[in-house]
Amino acid sequence: MRITPNLIASLTGGTVEGDGEIELTGFGKIEEAGKGCITFIANPKYSHFIHTTEASAVLVNADFDAGAEVRPTLIRVRDAYAALAELLTAFESMKPQPRGVEEPVHVGEGTELPEDCYIGAFAYIGRGVKLGSGVRIYPQCYIGDGCEIGEGTVLRAGVRVYEGCRIGSRCIVHSGAVIGADGFGFAPKGEIYEKIPQIGNVVIEDDVEIGANTCIDRATFGHTRVGRGTKLDNLIQVAHNVELGQNNVFAAQTGIAGSTRIGHSNRVGGQCGFAGHISVGDHNEFGAQSGIPNSVGDGKRLIGYPAVEARQFAKTQVYLKRLESLFAKK
């Protein structure tokens, strides 16, 4: 198949400016893409590269203004980033995926492997595990007794899922993630801490992605839950009995303490910390490294330690720089 700007425009509902029939042979970042490549501009920070890129075609937003004539073919679409996602997904879906059962693997009693799955070598699957069709369990994964993994879900190499946890369909879990380790619960008894066994589990709904080395602890009772479509980056901590709603995005190294509930469609920067036993609504944005000690409503933009409204934070930073003048006056 010959891939051209015209073809891509027809796939993404875009319009072409420039040569629509040149052949495209790969993708590239705008500052590095060479001849034959298609690239994109979604973040205005990168707009100026339109004049220097060697790419042959560029996906841009409908209202993109280059300011002057440009050499590459432009493909204008409603949302350049979303169009890129579609294109790359189409491209990826053509790649062959691993299938079949490699040797050796350990499969416990009462576990049946679906015919169209992939089970990589050195994977360990416990007893009574339910696997949906098309699951891909990469090498060296561990799935404890009684777990359930939905259709089409992918566990990359070395994921660990403790006994009794449930993962939905079309999820992706990256290497080193640990699902269902014991929540951190201890009862003080004099100077000693006595372990509180954690007899709940973790439930991950459909279409969730979980980053490398992220940890989601099992509940004391009941469920720690990650709602449908929520995306967790790497090295995140989700403590016991946390409940995350749908379509949230959490950047790397964020931590959420025990029993906190977070609603839907929140965007959380990296290295944030949420206190335990609080409640967060929907459609909030949290700046990186924020500390959130108390419950939060809906639609806020918060940042800081402790987190305040983003405007308030910016003002305080200005005042802090001017503090010296106050003391100088005295």
Place this chain on the structure above:
Amino acid sequence: MRITPNLIASLTGGTVEGDGEIELTGFGKIEEAGKGCITFIANPKYSHFIHTTEASAVLVNADFDAGAEVRPTLIRVRDAYAALAELLTAFESMKPQPRGVEEPVHVGEGTELPEDCYIGAFAYIGRGVKLGSGVRIYPQCYIGDGCEIGEGTVLRAGVRVYEGCRIGSRCIVHSGAVIGADGFGFAPKGEIYEKIPQIGNVVIEDDVEIGANTCIDRATFGHTRVGRGTKLDNLIQVAHNVELGQNNVFAAQTGIAGSTRIGHSNRVGGQCGFAGHISVGDHNEFGAQSGIPNSVGDGKRLIGYPAVEARQFAKTQVYLKRLESLFAKK
């Protein structure tokens, strides 16, 4: 065995208010527990659920005041959380635990497997490793040459212990934890950094719990040490030559830089950072996300970046909010 409030009261030294003879069939969180469940209230934040829970019995502290008559049977105990721990531990101890040696495993020369151990498939145990009776080494663990693991200690799937480290008895180490990786030591030599080989080890005393994906680095010389009964949550960094005393509790994502010594019975919130080469006493509390640049005595309550007394921190937050008024006046 028929489990009833009267039975539980006799096991935990409690007193029963309401029907002591109903049959209990499970545990649950107070807001989710259904008929037949026993639940608990330890945190006053959850007291109001006493009026809406469907649980059949509730463990409460001796001085719990519901404010009105309640439907569930109450079991009053000295410490509801501790009583819960005891009950769950009894419950857990009845569960069958894995035993025996699965295939394939790698066992090095000079290592003997105790008769009552569990060694999961794909585990790698090096040469000259000493394993105490009743150890449970889950699948895919790695134990380097010359390590020692004490009686009854459990290593969940995929724990890595580098050569020469020692872990005490009755410890629990969760998946993905790395014990004994090289400390981060380099000597600058012009622009280049030259590695300082780390020839010490890690010593973990008895009754320690280590969370998923937590890292404890080996010492340059001598030992990095975790004292008896200390509990580390997930994704914690313990650098080379750190010494942690007994019965400390560290919440997730905290980091402790090299050669720092921390005493006994400290409680440390999530995402804290301790500078290197400092000394911290006993019985301190550190709020989440605190940064501790200098040595600390005993019995303090600190929070902030850099950490200050909790009262001072609260005051400063109030003043920061009022900063605007100062500048407005000018």
Place this chain on the structure above:
Amino acid sequence: MRITPNLIASLTGGTVEGDGEIELTGFGKIEEAGKGCITFIANPKYSHFIHTTEASAVLVNADFDAGAEVRPTLIRVRDAYAALAELLTAFESMKPQPRGVEEPVHVGEGTELPEDCYIGAFAYIGRGVKLGSGVRIYPQCYIGDGCEIGEGTVLRAGVRVYEGCRIGSRCIVHSGAVIGADGFGFAPKGEIYEKIPQIGNVVIEDDVEIGANTCIDRATFGHTRVGRGTKLDNLIQVAHNVELGQNNVFAAQTGIAGSTRIGHSNRVGGQCGFAGHISVGDHNEFGAQSGIPNSVGDGKRLIGYPAVEARQFAKTQVYLKRLESLFAKK
């Protein structure tokens, strides 16, 4: 071989004060080293131990002043820490290293194992992987299809390298590190987030060390890059399309958001966070827990959240403590 202060002085270009012919049998920390040990003083915080140590010999900097006569033999060198590195490296190089291929391992089609390598049991090496001579792949590592690993590089137990990534020569990667997991890229589509396939890779140049459980994500397109001689501690997050230059040192739990470029010879404290799409120059120092929201030039000393010049930070802390007086006055 008999090891003496005279021998060590000749190896490190040092001069001996005291008995140069006593036999040395081991290394130790100055506060713990016993008779027969050699130790070192590089950090002045530890100088006072010179009067109490039981060590037989001490490496010190040329200008070290004990203030009084001391019992141990002193070996004066230009840089005590660098001399220690050399000595320990010589010592380590005498230790036998694992060699050969253990069983079982998985080796994909088109992958050849070099004759002098070590491949530990339960390692998984994909198709078409290129391994340099002398590589040591410890047990339970995963190396995806088409990866390249340079000469003499060591992957400790349980490292995961996704398909198509390249690691240079003489690198050390510690247990649980994940190289090449998908970057965190999603395009919002109404309330849903659509995954942007990450079709780039990770390129790690020569002489890099990567800590335990550290994550380096693959690029959306092109490369996420770690430059020659850069050292990353444990639990660090390097996001997609980040470019790190040469000879940087990053302490544990630091995070670098997507597409950020960092130059050469920077020193970064623990738990720092760099925003995405910024540029950092050379020879900067960042204090622990700093948040770096904007681009940075060269040769700065920054700290704080958001990071400011270290002097400014110190001043602001002083003013914050005096804030109360301003309000009291009113």
